[in-house]
Amino acid sequence: MDLAITLDQRSATPLHKQLYEELRMAILAGRLKPGERVPSTRALSQSLGVSRTTITQSYEQLLSEGYLRAATGSGTFVGCQAPDELLKSRPVEASRPAVARQEARREIELSRYGASITDIVPFEPPEPEMPISFKSGRPALEEFPLDLWRRLTLRHYRANDVSLLDYANGSQGYEPLREAIAGYLRRSRAVTCEADQVVIVNGSQQALDLIAKLLIDRGDPVAVEDPGYLSARRAFLAQGSELLPAPVDESGIIVDRLNSKTFLKTKGKLKLIYVTPSHQFPTGATLTLPRRLDLIAWAEKMGVMIVEDDYDSEFRYGSRPIPALQSLASGDLVIYTGTFSKALFPALRVGYLVAPAPLARVFARAKWLADRQTPMIEQRVLADFINEGHWERHLRRMRTLYDKRRQALVHALETHFGDRVTIMGENAGMHLMIRLSGKFSDDEVTRRARLAGVGLVSARLYYLGESRGDEFVLGYSGLSERKIREGVRRLARVISS
Amino acid sequence: MDLAITLDQRSATPLHKQLYEELRMAILAGRLKPGERVPSTRALSQSLGVSRTTITQSYEQLLSEGYLRAATGSGTFVGCQAPDELLKSRPVEASRPAVARQEARREIELSRYGASITDIVPFEPPEPEMPISFKSGRPALEEFPLDLWRRLTLRHYRANDVSLLDYANGSQGYEPLREAIAGYLRRSRAVTCEADQVVIVNGSQQALDLIAKLLIDRGDPVAVEDPGYLSARRAFLAQGSELLPAPVDESGIIVDRLNSKTFLKTKGKLKLIYVTPSHQFPTGATLTLPRRLDLIAWAEKMGVMIVEDDYDSEFRYGSRPIPALQSLASGDLVIYTGTFSKALFPALRVGYLVAPAPLARVFARAKWLADRQTPMIEQRVLADFINEGHWERHLRRMRTLYDKRRQALVHALETHFGDRVTIMGENAGMHLMIRLSGKFSDDEVTRRARLAGVGLVSARLYYLGESRGDEFVLGYSGLSERKIREGVRRLARVISS
Numbered sequence: 001m002d003l004a005i006t007l008d009q010r011s012a013t014p015l016h017k018q019l020y021e022e023l024r025m026a027i028l029a030g031r032l033k034p035g036e037r038v039p040s041t042r043a044l045s046q047s048l049g050v051s052r053t054t055i056t057q058s059y060e061q062l063l064s065e066g067y068l069r070a071a072t073g074s075g076t077f078v079g080c081q082a083p084d085e086l087l088k089s090r091p092v093e094a095s096r097p098a099v100a101r102q103e104a105r106r107e108i109e110l111s112r113y114g115a116s117i118t119d120i121v122p123f124e125p126p127e128p129e130m131p132i133s134f135k136s137g138r139p140a141l142e143e144f145p146l147d148l149w150r151r152l153t154l155r156h157y158r159a160n161d162v163s164l165l166d167y168a169n170g171s172q173g174y175e176p177l178r179e180a181i182a183g184y185l186r187r188s189r190a191v192t193c194e195a196d197q198v199v200i201v202n203g204s205q206q207a208l209d210l211i212a213k214l215l216i217d218r219g220d221p222v223a224v225e226d227p228g229y230l231s232a233r234r235a236f237l238a239q240g241s242e243l244l245p246a247p248v249d250e251s252g253i254i255v256d257r258l259n260s261k262t263f264l265k266t267k268g269k270l271k272l273i274y275v276t277p278s279h280q281f282p283t284g285a286t287l288t289l290p291r292r293l294d295l296i297a298w299a300e301k302m303g304v305m306i307v308e309d310d311y312d313s314e315f316r317y318g319s320r321p322i323p324a325l326q327s328l329a330s331g332d333l334v335i336y337t338g339t340f341s342k343a344l345f346p347a348l349r350v351g352y353l354v355a356p357a358p359l360a361r362v363f364a365r366a367k368w369l370a371d372r373q374t375p376m377i378e379q380r381v382l383a384d385f386i387n388e389g390h391w392e393r394h395l396r397r398m399r400t401l402y403d404k405r406r407q408a409l410v411h412a413l414e415t416h417f418g419d420r421v422t423i424m425g426e427n428a429g430m431h432l433m434i435r436l437s438g439k440f441s442d443d444e445v446t447r448r449a450r451l452a453g454v455g456l457v458s459a460r461l462y463y464l465g466e467s468r469g470d471e472f473v474l475g476y477s478g479l480s481e482r483k484i485r486e487g488v489r490r491l492a493r494v495i496s497s
Numbered sequence: 498m499d500l501a502i503t504l505d506q507r508s509a510t511p512l513h514k515q516l517y518e519e520l521r522m523a524i525l526a527g528r529l530k531p532g533e534r535v536p537s538t539r540a541l542s543q544s545l546g547v548s549r550t551t552i553t554q555s556y557e558q559l560l561s562e563g564y565l566r567a568a569t570g571s572g573t574f575v576g577c578q579a580p581d582e583l584l585k586s587r588p589v590e591a592s593r594p595a596v597a598r599q600e601a602r603r604e605i606e607l608s609r610y611g612a613s614i615t616d617i618v619p620f621e622p623p624e625p626e627m628p629i630s631f632k633s634g635r636p637a638l639e640e641f642p643l644d645l646w647r648r649l650t651l652r653h654y655r656a657n658d659v660s661l662l663d664y665a666n667g668s669q670g671y672e673p674l675r676e677a678i679a680g681y682l683r684r685s686r687a688v689t690c691e692a693d694q695v696v697i698v699n700g701s702q703q704a705l706d707l708i709a710k711l712l713i714d715r716g717d718p719v720a721v722e723d724p725g726y727l728s729a730r731r732a733f734l735a736q737g738s739e740l741l742p743a744p745v746d747e748s749g750i751i752v753d754r755l756n757s758k759t760f761l762k763t764k765g766k767l768k769l770i771y772v773t774p775s776h777q778f779p780t781g782a783t784l785t786l787p788r789r790l791d792l793i794a795w796a797e798k799m800g801v802m803i804v805e806d807d808y809d810s811e812f813r814y815g816s817r818p819i820p821a822l823q824s825l826a827s828g829d830l831v832i833y834t835g836t837f838s839k840a841l842f843p844a845l846r847v848g849y850l851v852a853p854a855p856l857a858r859v860f861a862r863a864k865w866l867a868d869r870q871t872p873m874i875e876q877r878v879l880a881d882f883i884n885e886g887h888w889e890r891h892l893r894r895m896r897t898l899y900d901k902r903r904q905a906l907v908h909a910l911e912t913h914f915g916d917r918v919t920i921m922g923e924n925a926g927m928h929l930m931i932r933l934s935g936k937f938s939d940d941e942v943t944r945r946a947r948l949a950g951v952g953l954v955s956a957r958l959y960y961l962g963e964s965r966g967d968e969f970v971l972g973y974s975g976l977s978e979r980k981i982r983e984g985v986r987r988l989a990r991v992i993s994s
Contacts, residue, residue, distance in 0.1 A: 031684065108856055109712075110712065111710065113711065118859070121865050138663070141659040186523075190501035202699065205869045214608055214611035214614070215611065217610075234866060235866055320546070347874070369706060371700055372699075
């Protein structure tokens with residue numbers, strides 16, 4: 001422990017007295033906390049370059065006054081018995097200049113980004129975890145092959161290769177991981193890409209943040225799906241963009257509506273359109289092929305970049321994977337993003353974006369400015385995980401598991417609600433959306449569900465315009481079939497009573 | 498392996514013919530690479546929902562044409578012998594709409610942030626690693642207790658606690674880590690702080706990026722040390738700030754110069770001043786106490802926030818640690834930042850900032866928008882590393898090691914250059930700066946050093962204004978004493994010849 005203590009050898013005050021004062025102040029100001037261990041007299045004597053006697057003298061006084069207490073054989077600690085009113089006091093006047101203690105609270109003037117952030121990212125108090133939570137985007141974490149992941153991690157730590165610890169060569173991401181991702185995307189998503197188009201980021205949120213920074217100036221319009229993914233909207237809003245909502249139906253974004261005056265008049269100013277074609281968030285709609293082609297033609301005509309967020313494309317049930325929108329478009333029209341948060345685990349913080357190579361290099365520079373690089377150990381372990389076949393094996397297992405959970409949810413909903421429920425977007429992903437006809441508002445349904453220990457999210461949150469007020473988003477991937485059935489049963493009970 | 502293949506059951510073209518075409522196109526377009534394994538007929542038959550005979554028919558044709566090759570017992574692979582001109586061709590016309598193949602390269606219009614980034618973060622090709630590199634900021638990675646780190650990591654993976662994998666509760670950082678950092682900063686740096694003022698970020702670069710976002714609007718002036726830390730300047734410039742250089746001498750930033758008209762006239766507009774008081778980068782100067790007090794008074798008067806970057810404050814030789822500037826100022830004047838990149842290892846990507854609590858909450862929201870949270874495993878392991886005493890033990894070991902390396906460097910420089918060398922900033926940190934009188938320009942010295950296998954950095958890079966042209970920054974922490982002596986010997990040889 002290094003204590004920042006300043007002793008003045010030339011002062012008239014004896015050293016042990018100075019040390020006593022410094023330690024006392026540190027305790028009173030809360031820099032040393034009750035119960036914290038203080039250095040041994042020998043260690044402190046060495047580090048301050050004063051005699052051990054001096055230290056002992058100061059310690060003894062502090063011990064006698066109760067600031068410190070000694071535990072035989074285990075050292076000296078800050079006392080817990082010091083007078084309460086002293087311990088609770090604000091940092092006290094030490095031998096420091098007056099300016100240092102000025103308590104006047106300055107108004108901190110934030111940038112426009114900073115000033116808007118309070119509205120954009122509301123403070124969310126930690127929610128009480130519901131016994132059964134239909135929150136979306138939660139993988140089945142207890143099914144993650146943690147032992148395997150640990151073994152792969154160990155292998156890298158054991159290899160004793162110091163490049164694992166050092167700065168990476170460049171900020172675009174670990175090359176073998178970029179190769180592995182490019183290979184996977186080509187095979188499974190038909191994405192046209194090479195490793196030099198892939199940029200490794202800390203989850204898709206960072207991809208969205210970098211996209212917003214690089215493409216949007218304050219005041220620029222940005223087209224988004226409505227309803228749509230909240231975190232994308234937040235990233236664009238914070239950058240000062242003006243959101244243009246594009247309505248969504250059961251076939252995804254309604255491209256015809258992009259030909260309205262609202263959109264057409266932004267030609268030349270509109271920079272990007274953000275879409276989730278595989279499994280629209282939150283409706284779960286899959287964008288049909290004709291609309292995909294229309295959207296591409298529209299974006300070409302308008303000179304607008306398409307951001308394709310393929311956040312849960314790994315999971316598709318009862319039908320073949322749908323090639324990404326990116327695979328249909330010319331190479332420089334689409335920025336494609338994906339994440340491992342959903343299919344592996346959220347705390348990993350690894351995602352990627354795929355952009356035309358020249359733009360990918362610009363993204364790499366923006367990544368450098370943002371945080372230089374993604375942590376290395378995760379990147380190496382993930383590259384092995386993919387290259388050794390574990391990734392696709394894990395996806396297959398999860399697909400089977402989620403499919404069962406999905407069926408359980410659909411079945412329970414149909415059993416309990418019959419024709420009062422409309423189920424949407426259940427063919428893919430990790431959540432579905434429902435419309436629930438009945439006498440209660442969505443707020444009331446959510447409130448009643450909560451009282452029954454069921455976490456339920458109204459789709460209202462995701463609408464920029466007016467919402468219907470009877471839609472809910474139900475994530476099922478993280479819940480056992482038993483919990484799913486029980487959750488729907490409770491829900492049926494509370495809203496029919 | 499999931500191949501994104503679309504077969505049309507209602508088409509007049511037989512399925513095996515369709516599949517043949519799809520696979521052939523995937524190979525020609527480079528989505529399947531030479532040597533890549535393709536799925537077994539059984540697996541593909543299952544995933545596409547067509548008969549195995551259909552798959553076999555298509556595979557046989559592709560095998561006969563050399564697109565695929567079979568290796569007995571180990572599967573079917575994309576052939577390496579397919580005609581070169583085909584493999585090299587650009588993605589070919591598939592049964593895709595014309596718009597998709599439009600090859601015209603659109604000009605991608607970047608935001609002002611994006612447009613400036615090319616100048617701000619120049620493309621740096623991977624440097625050829627010099628046998629002896631005096632690059633600064635490189636810890637002694639081979640001395641890092643990787644075994645211990647691995648054991649701590651294992652413990653968390655073995656605990657089987659799924660919250661390790663899930664989204665964190667909030668984006669400010671893992672609370673026990675924030676507590677541990679606050680405790681360390683109070684004890685060792687006299688920083689006045691509680692855990693709720695600490696925000697965990699991905700290295701100090703992210704702290705700088707968030708500070709720039711939250712405090713700077715395009716066109717705002719920002720005061721920086723000159724010479725100064727390049728990555729801070731880059732973060733401020735990208736945000737559109739106008740840099741006001743404040744000169745530095747052997748006592749750190751010259752506060753008197755902040756009272757010039759250039760600075761005073763920005764009152765009300767100037768948002769922040771960025772300083773490195775413990776060990777100025779690159780000069781190594783320690784800001785004297787009188788100047789610290791003057792700087793605080795000046796900032797109070799101007800209403801300017803001080804950003805104190807304490808990037809290598811852990812290392813101080815032959816004198817006691819100096820309390821942080823933050824500890825002298827009133828609570829809401831300073832944003833304090835630090836990193837574990839220097840004292841532990843760069844690829845960890847964990848740093849922190851300390852701000853007044855209300856501002857820390859704003860930072861947490863900005864962190865949410867930037868990338869939601871720092872990866873969890875690193876945070877938990879690091880919290881243990883600090884709480885179990887390994888952090889301060891490691892610092893002590895490194896301090897002793899770096900002190901020896903520092904002495905070896907100083908001794909070698911004095912031996913070889915005598916009074917032609919002036920050594921600065923050697924009392925702290927992981928680098929020092931020298932002035933070298935002689936007949937060669939800094940460029941020529943650097944060039945000659947490189948030819949002798951010695952990596953040397955001119956301080957010119959760090960100046961906003963005119964540099965003297967005879968200054969070099971020498972990092973020594975990552976080099977053995979033997980290499981340090983050899984490096985200086987080579988340097989002396991090449992510049993005296």
